[in-house]
Amino acid sequence: MPTDAAREHDTPARKFRDDFDELVGEVSKVIVGYRDIIEALLTCLLCSGHALLEGVPGIGKTLLVNTLADSLSLDFSRVQFTPDLMPADVTGTSIIVADEHGVRDLRFKRGPIFANVVLADEINRATPKTQSALLEAMQESTVTVAGQSYPLSAPFIVLATQNPLEMEGTYPLPEAQMDRFFFKILFPFPGRAEIAKIIERTTQNEMPEVESVMGAERILAMRRTVREVPVAEHVGDYAIGLVLATHPELPDAAPITKKYLRYGASPRGAQALILSAKVQALLDGRFAVSREDIRAVMFMALRHRLVLNFEGEAAGLSADEIVTEIAAGFK
Numbered sequence: 001m002p003t004d005a006a007r008e009h010d011t012p013a014r015k016f017r018d019d020f021d022e023l024v025g026e027v028s029k030v031i032v033g034y035r036d037i038i039e040a041l042l043t044c045l046l047c048s049g050h051a052l053l054e055g056v057p058g059i060g061k062t063l064l065v066n067t068l069a070d071s072l073s074l075d076f077s078r079v080q081f082t083p084d085l086m087p088a089d090v091t092g093t094s095i096i097v098a099d100e101h102g103v104r105d106l107r108f109k110r111g112p113i114f115a116n117v118v119l120a121d122e123i124n125r126a127t128p129k130t131q132s133a134l135l136e137a138m139q140e141s142t143v144t145v146a147g148q149s150y151p152l153s154a155p156f157i158v159l160a161t162q163n164p165l166e167m168e169g170t171y172p173l174p175e176a177q178m179d180r181f182f183f184k185i186l187f188p189f190p191g192r193a194e195i196a197k198i199i200e201r202t203t204q205n206e207m208p209e210v211e212s213v214m215g216a217e218r219i220l221a222m223r224r225t226v227r228e229v230p231v232a233e234h235v236g237d238y239a240i241g242l243v244l245a246t247h248p249e250l251p252d253a254a255p256i257t258k259k260y261l262r263y264g265a266s267p268r269g270a271q272a273l274i275l276s277a278k279v280q281a282l283l284d285g286r287f288a289v290s291r292e293d294i295r296a297v298m299f300m301a302l303r304h305r306l307v308l309n310f311e312g313e314a315a316g317l318s319a320d321e322i323v324t325e326i327a328a329g330f331k
Contacts, residue, residue, distance in 0.1 A: 016225050016282050020046075022213055026071040029208045031064050032197045033190060039283075040185050040300055041068060041159065046222050047275040049182020050138050050158040052123075052173075052304060059187050060198075061161040065119045073215035074116035074155070081126035087133035091143045108145060113137050116153060116216065120160035124170045131173055134158060138180040155219050175263070175307060182272050183297075184304035229278040231289045238291050238330065239273040242298060245326045246306055254326045260312030261322065265305035272301035299323055 020042060027038050037053075041064070044051040053061045069076035079090055092111030096104050112118065113134070123131060137143055141152045160181070163170055178184075190198065201208060244252040246264030257264065277293035284293075303319040312322075 012225050013282055013287055016222055023071055026210045026213050027067050029210050030067045033194045037185055040183055043276050043279045044182045045157050046226055046279060047182060048223060052181040052184045053161045055187025061187055062121055065159045067210055069117045070210045071213055073212045076117045077112035077115035078119040078121060079112050080121050081123045085126045085130050087130050090133040091145055094146050113143060116155055118158045120158055123160040124162040124173060128171055128174055131177055135177055155216060178304045179266050179268055181304060183300040185300055226278050229281055229287055231274055235289050235291055239270050239294050243270045254329050256322055256325045260308055260317055261306055262309040263307040265302050269302050269305045276301060
């Protein structure tokens with residue numbers, strides 16, 4: 001027999017799953033495959049987080065973000081990051097405006113950051129100075145220009161795409177900005193069947209179209225549902241243990257950490273593990289988080305928060321390989 005608590009949350013949990021699946025289905029009308037990536041993006045949105053999408057050009061990163069925006073009744077803006085882009089081109093700037101009497105006044109002209117869904121396209125093609133223009137907005141949902149702070153409307157999410165760093169004309173993102181991304185999502189190259197389906201959808205007269213199926217009010221309600229999911233103490237300790245094991249200077253560090261890592265994940269990594277695991281539990285029909293939910297999201301939540309040392313880079317290790325070995329040490 002279900003408990004009273006289970007009965008109490010049964011309806012919102014089921015509604016959460018139904019709405020989540022509806023969004024995934026709408027985006028999948030245009031995007032071929034990548035269902036797990038679509039679900040990861042929606043997880044970021046419902047956890048008040050931001051996502052960094054990495055993959056080679058031409059595999060649908062920008063199309064995925066545009067399609068997601070089309071399925072939501074939210075304000076959307078796109079910023080194409082280039083080497084000559086300035087911070088004011090993102091946040092906005094103060095301009096002098098004259099009224100009908102010729103009186104001049106200094107007014108703030110809002111930049112494209114003032115939207116609910118912001119696509120930062122090819123973010124690592126801009127200089128670090130311009131990349132840093134997003135820092136305050138991503139953490140505090142405000143923008144400060146000339147000493148004046150301006151709030152951003154909720155929900156607010158930055159979905160940034162970047163090309164692999166070894167490609168020409170790219171700048172690595174600072175560690176502080178990387179840490180502000182809830183997930184780092186890697187796009188694999190599509191297989192033969194997926195490419196055939198892409199060609200079928202994009203080389204005919206009719207292109208699939210998505211409908212707007214959800215607005216801000218419902219998204220904020222789903223966010224509240226996520227926050228209500230309880231986390232048992234031993235599950236929370238498991239997430240904390242994973243984060244502590246990534247710090248080479250701490251006694252809880254894993255052997256591979258001490259050998260190959262320079263810096264580990266911040267407390268934001270633990271927050272990302274817990275919140276995204278709550279979404280996993282809801283999608284699985286449970287109103288309680290398990291260790292399996294933590295393991296399901298640990299790569300996306302931690303990979304961009306680990307900084308390899310010289311030995312790790314020389315060995316050609318990836319952050320995912322280190323996370324895998326750290327997790328294997330937990331029983």
